[in-house]
């Protein structure tokens with residue numbers, strides 16, 4: 044009898060497909076009667092919702108001279124870290140302990156890649172030091188232009204990081220960071236959704252059976 048579940052993280056620049064793939068994995072695992080839970084960051088909780096509003100510029104600071112300013116990016120880094128700790132304590136850890144396969148669409152590696160552009164990268168790591176390590180990490184590597192094209196098709200309000208120059212730096216940061224972890228896999232995500240999904244699924248299912256899941 045298994046005692047512990049698995050904590051899986053999907054990362055990538057905007058438009059890399061983490062949300063679609065995460066939901067597909069959850070759905071297939073559930074069909075196979077494996078307890079699975081898809082979750083995401085920034086979360087839908089109070090801090091995560093505040094972050095979403097900052098990213099879409101719905102929250103701005105009104106200055107005394109009548110101008111408005113966007114939120115300070117170091118403060119945003121702290122909000123991401125706070126949202127994450129709450130996410131881990133109240134959602135991820137209890138479910139993993141209970142035997143669930145928890146799939147998180149973004150995690151601390153997003154902070155390392157995005158917030159390190161605006162703040163000292165060691166500081167960004169430091170404020171995330173209580174974030175537990177995942178069992179598996181997939182980096183969905185997509186060309187910035189392709190990612191932005193996919194984001195554009197969604198027709199949502201443009202968020203502050205959805206810019207080509209910035210996402211190029213984010214991708215570079217991701218690539219140099221992700222290679223450091225023994226549990227990470229880089230997945231070519233310029234291909235069709237099905238091709239990307241099958242690659243990830245194969246690695247995940249292998250791990251699950253090695254872990255004692257009946258799959």
Ligand code: TMP
Nearest residue numbers: 057084085123149150153154157158204
């Ligand atoms: P989403 O588009 O996956 O909902 O994520 C919203 C944006 O937040 C996306 O541009 C990536 C960014 N982000 C960070 O900058 N740092 C983080 O720690 C996380 C989780 C997301």
